[in-house]
Amino acid sequence: MSKGKDLYWCVSVEAAKGKEDAVFQKLSQIGGDVASCARFPVPPLRVGTLDMLMSLSDSLVKTDHTVENITKKIGQYLTALRDTLNEGRSSHARADLTVSVQHDDGRTLTLGDDQYLQKFTWIERRFPKKMPCDALATRLAEAVSYVDEQFRTATSEYSMAAQKVVQLDRNKAGNLAVKDLANFVTPDMIVESDTFSTLFVVVPLQSAAKWASEYGSLVTFSKRSNSAPVTAAVPRSSIEIARDNEFTLNRVVVLKVCEDEFKKQVRAKLKFIVREYKPQAQEEDADAEASYEALKADLSKKQNRLFVNCKVWFSEVFSAWVHLRAIRVHVESILRYGLPPHFQSVIFHLNKASNDKKLRKALDEAFSSSMSSTSAGEDDMGALAGMAEAFYPYVFFEFDLEFTKD
Numbered sequence: 001m002s003k004g005k006d007l008y009w010c011v012s013v014e015a016a017k018g019k020e021d022a023v024f025q026k027l028s029q030i031g032g033d034v035a036s037c038a039r040f041p042v043p044p045l046r047v048g049t050l051d052m053l054m055s056l057s058d059s060l061v062k063t064d065h066t067v068e069n070i071t072k073k074i075g076q077y078l079t080a081l082r083d084t085l086n087e088g089r090s091s092h093a094r095a096d097l098t099v100s101v102q103h104d105d106g107r108t109l110t111l112g113d114d115q116y117l118q119k120f121t122w123i124e125r126r127f128p129k130k131m132p133c134d135a136l137a138t139r140l141a142e143a144v145s146y147v148d149e150q151f152r153t154a155t156s157e158y159s160m161a162a163q164k165v166v167q168l169d170r171n172k173a174g175n176l177a178v179k180d181l182a183n184f185v186t187p188d189m190i191v192e193s194d195t196f197s198t199l200f201v202v203v204p205l206q207s208a209a210k211w212a213s214e215y216g217s218l219v220t221f222s223k224r225s226n227s228a229p230v231t232a233a234v235p236r237s238s239i240e241i242a243r244d245n246e247f248t249l250n251r252v253v254v255l256k257v258c259e260d261e262f263k264k265q266v267r268a269k270l271k272f273i274v275r276e277y278k279p280q281a282q283e284e285d286a287d288a289e290a291s292y293e294a295l296k297a298d299l300s301k302k303q304n305r306l307f308v309n310c311k312v313w314f315s316e317v318f319s320a321w322v323h324l325r326a327i328r329v330h331v332e333s334i335l336r337y338g339l340p341p342h343f344q345s346v347i348f349h350l351n352k353a354s355n356d357k358k359l360r361k362a363l364d365e366a367f368s369s370s371m372s373s374t375s376a377g378e379d380d381m382g383a384l385a386g387m388a389e390a391f392y393p394y395v396f397f398e399f400d401l402e403f404t405k406d
Helices: 020-031 050-085 113-118 133-173 205-217 256-270 282-337 353-373 378-386
Strands: 007-014 035-039 098-102 108-112 196-204 239-243 247-255 273-275 343-350 395-400
Touching (some): 007 020, 020 353, 108 113, 113 343, 196 205, 205 247, 247 256, 282 343, 282 395
Antiparallel strands (some): 196 247, 196 273
């Protein structure tokens, strides 16, 4: 259930020609102190036969579901991205959920998504009323699909860049199991020759004593069958070079011939971590740091660009969604009330979610008698009732404008 402040109902009731204002006043009175009421002007659109309308009604349900999901996906992403940026743009939760409207007279207005819904005006320039309803729905769906493709491509590229930076941050700020060893290892710690190799082992703090007592005897071998065994680890070569709240980092020198077996036993028997280390020249370290800073700067640019694009994309898909709902209101109202179209549609904004039952009861009581006077017969009404989860004596759609993920 949406929060009350984000819950809107679109309701269409039968209204005889010339009686639209009276019906609107009646609906406003029904809203009372439970919900505000605003007109939802649906223009006369081109429709076909009854069979075509019934088929269109079915297809619009699927299209509406797809467009709504894309709208919410972009809206939620935009809201989350705004919180990530945390640049103090506004403390108002809906500040970036805006719709830019270029009216047919050339004016461009920017409205909040809630304001846009309550002040909706059909944009003839983008969606000519002379087009049949099915063609309009197709145009809307294609426009939203194109935006969705752009959105998915951009967010994928951003996520890949973010993951690279997160991994590097993890290497820098994580524990000794993941931190870059270059922060701790100095050249004098490395013993490398044809005979010896240097290994770095990460040991849990509580196992430090175990490592100290067992590393020397972990792997042994004999040069000859009758000779005394030789330890793979050079005696007293283990030194602790760093520690944090979880681990110690230890340097140990081993015989090169036993290096692989020693690593194997450290992992299998002691369950400790052997870190791989590749010495880097000082200039390589500088290059790595410069690359890291460049990645962070690039990520910041991508983030800001994506934020701006998401605002544009949200504006486009939200406007398309509301226009699609207007088409649905027109189609369902004709199926319910007949031709020529004679209905009044409004947007109710519930003051709080708990008012839904009160408003529903008031609407049902006010318009229950209209069910017997509609153009559809009992069989048609039964068919219509079976097409939806709930059937009311008026056309009903819900707009849930909650774009914050739970």
